[in-house]
Amino acid sequence: MDSPRDLRRWRLPRGRHGLPRELVARSQRERLLAAVVRVTAARGYESTSVAAILDEAGVGRESFYELFEDKRDCMLVARGLLVENLVETVTVPYGAPGPWPQRVRKALAAGLDWFASDPAAAKVVMIEVVAVGPASRELFQADFRRFAKLLEEGLDPEEPPPALSQAPTLAVGTALARIYEEVAQGRARELPSVAPELTYEVLVPFLGEEAARAAASGEAATA
Amino acid sequence: MTQRQRIVDAMIDSCAEKSYAATTISDIVSRASISRTTFYKRFADKRACFDASVDHCLELLQATAAESHSEADSPPQALRNATEAVLELLAERPAIAQVVAGEALSVDPSIVERYRRLVLPAAEGLWRRAGKSPGNHADPRLAVGRLQVLLLDKMTSEGAAGLPGLLPEAVYLLMLPFAGHDEAVRQSRLAGGSAGGKDGDG
Numbered sequence: 001m002d003s004p005r006d007l008r009r010w011r012l013p014r015g016r017h018g019l020p021r022e023l024v025a026r027s028q029r030e031r032l033l034a035a036v037v038r039v040t041a042a043r044g045y046e047s048t049s050v051a052a053i054l055d056e057a058g059v060g061r062e063s064f065y066e067l068f069e070d071k072r073d074c075m076l077v078a079r080g081l082l083v084e085n086l087v088e089t090v091t092v093p094y095g096a097p098g099p100w101p102q103r104v105r106k107a108l109a110a111g112l113d114w115f116a117s118d119p120a121a122a123k124v125v126m127i128e129v130v131a132v133g134p135a136s137r138e139l140f141q142a143d144f145r146r147f148a149k150l151l152e153e154g155l156d157p158e159e160p161p162p163a164l165s166q167a168p169t170l171a172v173g174t175a176l177a178r179i180y181e182e183v184a185q186g187r188a189r190e191l192p193s194v195a196p197e198l199t200y201e202v203l204v205p206f207l208g209e210e211a212a213r214a215a216a217s218g219e220a221a222t223a
Numbered sequence: 224m225t226q227r228q229r230i231v232d233a234m235i236d237s238c239a240e241k242s243y244a245a246t247t248i249s250d251i252v253s254r255a256s257i258s259r260t261t262f263y264k265r266f267a268d269k270r271a272c273f274d275a276s277v278d279h280c281l282e283l284l285q286a287t288a289a290e291s292h293s294e295a296d297s298p299p300q301a302l303r304n305a306t307e308a309v310l311e312l313l314a315e316r317p318a319i320a321q322v323v324a325g326e327a328l329s330v331d332p333s334i335v336e337r338y339r340r341l342v343l344p345a346a347e348g349l350w351r352r353a354g355k356s357p358g359n360h361a362d363p364r365l366a367v368g369r370l371q372v373l374l375l376d377k378m379t380s381e382g383a384a385g386l387p388g389l390l391p392e393a394v395y396l397l398m399l400p401f402a403g404h405d406e407a408v409r410q411s412r413l414a415g416g417s418a419g420g421k422d423g424d425g
Binding site for chain 2: 127130131133134137138140141144145163164166169170172173174176177178180181184197200201204205208209
């Protein structure tokens, strides 16, 4: 099993070791995935060569082509794992008990922290993926729908449905738009500081201004 | 049609068909039935030609929005009309939709800032002309980015032809900063209705 966390944190000593073959292949795969993220974030997808990925990972060309079809394949596998990891990161606080607006606030904060903690991953997921071509739009769309569904499924069944049926897509669109923009301008690290205003913007379509403002400031824990 | 316009149209069509990245000068030259020399007399390079194409699309959208409403319309009415007219135009001209909502962003992510400078002062102006001050209910800058995300999603799922279906969402997003949530919901329902929107006109 791939561990996306490893993908983000992987650092290995290079050179000789006594590890079994299977483990070596797995570690090589993860090193390559981590490397494609770092190199792509630093140089841009177009300027990233397989050679540069190999160099960063300390893995041979032959092993690379045993594991991946090409640069694009490697990049898309890495992106997929990162998105899985992001989904997990926001699902945990969102699924925890508590009033719905507070769960949204915490999930959003966890998501923003995820982007801030690894600007290279943020750049690959939000920006560089576009360079793989039109296929990136379908990936983007699938992610967009997935987050909207996640948000909708977690709505409090005790509460009346939102005034607008489109509220989940409006909310997810808001978060993605803001994150995209900060990451595009190289400000991924500062994302946690936009949490209060972004929470407000995400909640408004569901709750209206007053309740959204209260929830964004962390109040209204009156359950 | 001027030669320059033919080149611009060729660029728009080619970008829509095979993306900006895959478009070559040869594609444009053959589509526009001009010589390579003529192309370089008009434009320094592919990017300059693309930028001119984006300018052309935006001018067209701006003119369409401006013609869609009259002084007599209330600000929400005018905003609704303008949004509807723009979405209809994009549906009729899918190549323009591809360029504005898709390719332009891939080529230059900061294009969103330019969209803002077009959309926001125009929307605010509707309120000011009516002698009202636009509210401050949500970040208007975010409205444009939100809209961009929804446009891209709709284009991917249904193609440009599906864009007019976004009218209720688009009206809500553009209305929210200036008029607030309740009025934005009301206008959104007027614009095409959403789930359970049984409250009426007026």
